[in-house]
Amino acid sequence: MTEPALSTHGLGRRYGSTWALRDCDLEIPPGTVTALVGPNGAGKTTLLQLAVGLLAPTAGNVRVLGHDPYRQPAQVLPRVGFVAQEHPLPRRFTIAETLRLGRELNPTWDDGLAARRIDELGLSPAQRVGTLSGGQQAQVALTLALAKRPQLLLLDEPVASLDPLARREFLNTVVQAVADAGIGVVLSSHIVADLERICDRLIILAHGRTLLDGAIDDILAGHRVLTGPRSSAERVERIHDVIRESHTERQTTLLVRANGHVYDAFWELHEVDLEEIVLAYLGLDRAGRGTPSGRRAVVSR
Amino acid sequence: MIWVGWRQQRTETLIAGAVLVVIAAIVIPVGIHMASVYTHEGLAACGANAQPGTACGLAIPSFQIRFNLLDILFTWSTLLPPIAALLFAAPFILDLDSGTYRLLWTQSITRRRWIVTKLGLGIAATVLVAVLLSVLATWLRAPLDHLNGRLGSSTYDAEGLVPIAYALLALGVAVALGAVWRRTVPALLTAFVLYVVARAFVDSWLRQRLVDATRVTWHIGGGGGPSNSTLNRALVIHQYLSDKTGRAIAGANEICVRTSAGALPHTRISGPCLLPSAHGYMTVVFIPASRFWELQAIEFGIVAGIGALLVAAAGWWTYRRIA
Numbered sequence A: 001m002t003e004p005a006l007s008t009h010g011l012g013r014r015y016g017s018t019w020a021l022r023d024c025d026l027e028i029p030p031g032t033v034t035a036l037v038g039p040n041g042a043g044k045t046t047l048l049q050l051a052v053g054l055l056a057p058t059a060g061n062v063r064v065l066g067h068d069p070y071r072q073p074a075q076v077l078p079r080v081g082f083v084a085q086e087h088p089l090p091r092r093f094t095i096a097e098t099l100r101l102g103r104e105l106n107p108t109w110d111d112g113l114a115a116r117r118i119d120e121l122g123l124s125p126a127q128r129v130g131t132l133s134g135g136q137q138a139q140v141a142l143t144l145a146l147a148k149r150p151q152l153l154l155l156d157e158p159v160a161s162l163d164p165l166a167r168r169e170f171l172n173t174v175v176q177a178v179a180d181a182g183i184g185v186v187l188s189s190h191i192v193a194d195l196e197r198i199c200d201r202l203i204i205l206a207h208g209r210t211l212l213d214g215a216i217d218d219i220l221a222g223h224r225v226l227t228g229p230r231s232s233a234e235r236v237e238r239i240h241d242v243i244r245e246s247h248t249e250r251q252t253t254l255l256v257r258a259n260g261h262v263y264d265a266f267w268e269l270h271e272v273d274l275e276e277i278v279l280a281y282l283g284l285d286r287a288g289r290g291t292p293s294g295r296r297a298v299v300s301r
Numbered sequence B: 001m002i003w004v005g006w007r008q009q010r011t012e013t014l015i016a017g018a019v020l021v022v023i024a025a026i027v028i029p030v031g032i033h034m035a036s037v038y039t040h041e042g043l044a045a046c047g048a049n050a051q052p053g054t055a056c057g058l059a060i061p062s063f064q065i066r067f068n069l070l071d072i073l074f075t076w077s078t079l080l081p082p083i084a085a086l087l088f089a090a091p092f093i094l095d096l097d098s099g100t101y102r103l104l105w106t107q108s109i110t111r112r113r114w115i116v117t118k119l120g121l122g123i124a125a126t127v128l129v130a131v132l133l134s135v136l137a138t139w140l141r142a143p144l145d146h147l148n149g150r151l152g153s154s155t156y157d158a159e160g161l162v163p164i165a166y167a168l169l170a171l172g173v174a175v176a177l178g179a180v181w182r183r184t185v186p187a188l189l190t191a192f193v194l195y196v197v198a199r200a201f202v203d204s205w206l207r208q209r210l211v212d213a214t215r216v217t218w219h220i221g222g223g224g225g226p227s228n229s230t231l232n233r234a235l236v237i238h239q240y241l242s243d244k245t246g247r248a249i250a251g252a253n254e255i256c257v258r259t260s261a262g263a264l265p266h267t268r269i270s271g272p273c274l275l276p277s278a279h280g281y282m283t284v285v286f287i288p289a290s291r292f293w294e295l296q297a298i299e300f301g302i303v304a305g306i307g308a309l310l311v312a313a314a315g316w317w318t319y320r321r322i323a
Helices: A044-051 A073-079 A095-105 A111-120 A134-146 A164-181 A216-222 A274-286 B002-040 B055-066 B068-077 B080-098 B100-104 B111-140 B142-148 B162-181 B184-209 B228-232 B254-261 B289-321
Strands: A006-015 A018-028 A033-037 A059-064 A080-083 A152-155 A184-189 A201-206 A209-215 A223-229 A241-247 A251-257 A268-270 A297-300 B214-219 B235-242 B281-287
Touching: A006 A044, A018 A044, A018 A059, A018 A201, A018 A209, A033 A044, A033 A164, A044 A059, A044 A184, A073 A080, A080 A134, A095 A111, A095 A134, A095 B002, A111 A134, A134 A152, A134 A164, A152 A164, A164 A184, A201 A216, A201 A274, A209 A216, A209 A274, A216 A223, A216 A274, A241 A274, A251 A274, B002 B055, B002 B080, B002 B111, B002 B142, B055 B068, B055 B142, B068 B111, B080 B100, B080 B111, B080 B162, B080 B184, B111 B142, B111 B162, B111 B289, B162 B184, B162 B289, B184 B235, B184 B289
Parallel strands: A033 A184, A033 A201, A080 A152, A152 A184, A241 A297
Antiparallel strands: A006 A018, A006 A059, A201 A209, A223 A251, A223 A268, A241 A251, B214 B281, B235 B281
8 A cells, every 4th residue: 555644735725815824735644644744824724624634635635545524524533642732621621531532432442452551651541631640641642542552643742741861751652552553654843853853754835835854864865065255156056946045254155955965176075964954944935935946035144 | 521521511400409409498388388288278160260269269259469569479480491491501601701612522533523512411401490490380380279279470480391491591591692702690680681571572472373362342231251260361452442342432532441341450550541331341351260271382382483493503613703
């Protein structure tokens, strides 16, 4: 089965006159861990809610594991684990009752897995959800999603409200689950740190549009920082996409998406890390230039 | 989903159950006491046709005064079914308010199933509480109803089908507001205010227009006309001095007329009083006690129908509009 885990075609969603997501074309292969990155309001939550059928598209379509999540929830919901932003749980429930909720509402529920994970977290089934820390609640919500035995896990800002330690533990759980079960994951985040460690694909969204979509290895290999004496970027631009250029009095620095190798003795080449690439693309968007091809953000210092 | 829905409604159900138990514990002894006084004083045999001066004529007013407080309490007790309804509307709104619907709708069940289960459990609990309160009121008030009829507002609103209808109306208003607003406390408070307004409208305007009232005109000097006890047990809409055809005589003070005619209890005299001429006629417009169930059925149909429509609208809105 090479059916994509998630694919969208011209997908758009409008609230009133504002497009939260627009012309979104994506194809996420099964079994990959994809990070959906962008600032707040970029359309990440909208995309994930469309993917899990909480929202109906205004334009285009979305397919999850081959089905329309809004129109065919019975084909999609049992195969998808979803943790919404702020990982909402009924606060009056105990952990045991929360697991029973999962058992009552999911035919594919794995009670052993759920109980084992709660045990590993050092939690007692008698504890009330409302008394748990944010990190623990996130872990319980993740347990609920994993014990469905999903083929695809959708996590909306799962670590945004967690402290660094809880964030690391949460992501470790995800990595472990993925390794154990071979399931695909799409997780949205506005925090780039840690993503490189657990994700193999990256999608950058801003203002409802896709700025970049690819395997993280390819993205890292394809982007370089060029530094050289102060000059215009014109020559480089003819071959490569300049994502960001910045100038000091003496020096020019370019972040480029290289089309092939960069052979130019004029420039000194550096590798660039993921966070910087993401920031460059988001800066590009902030400059209001839309999609990256042949356009760039100019930063002067 | 039924277990989940029940679990989310458990606290509300326990609160409602505890309140019912407390009410029953207070009211049942009072009811037994009242029934025993009623039998002991032989009021059952009196019927409502007590002539002044007879034993019955003395015993009935004394009985009514003795248990007058109960009547006042009953006016307030008509608020209980709608309050229970607001309580049972809360679990539905809370899921939308707190965002847990995103969790529940993304398990393997559909959103439709969630909506049907949650609203269904809310309706079931509301109706159950309203039925229990209505049965309790009907049992408790049996002696008073025997004397006064069942069309007085504190009786009519507490007995029969109508309390169930009003509970459903309150539930409908609350879940509809909650579905759109998704804020529990403001939605419930607003629903309560709207409910009271709707209720006042029915009491003061709509109810008397639901069935065709009986109109009787009679010559004051010549007797005839409905008996005191008939009017006592009826829902009297108007009573006034009139000419022979039943047209009101301008300037005649209705309250005085009632007093001088001696027809109605609970009269208050204020302002100048125009005594009826011996040649005058009296007209009364009323709904007789025998039409209690007819009136109840029509009112139930309208009010419960609106309540059901509002619940359905809340379900539809939630299904279509919320993400």
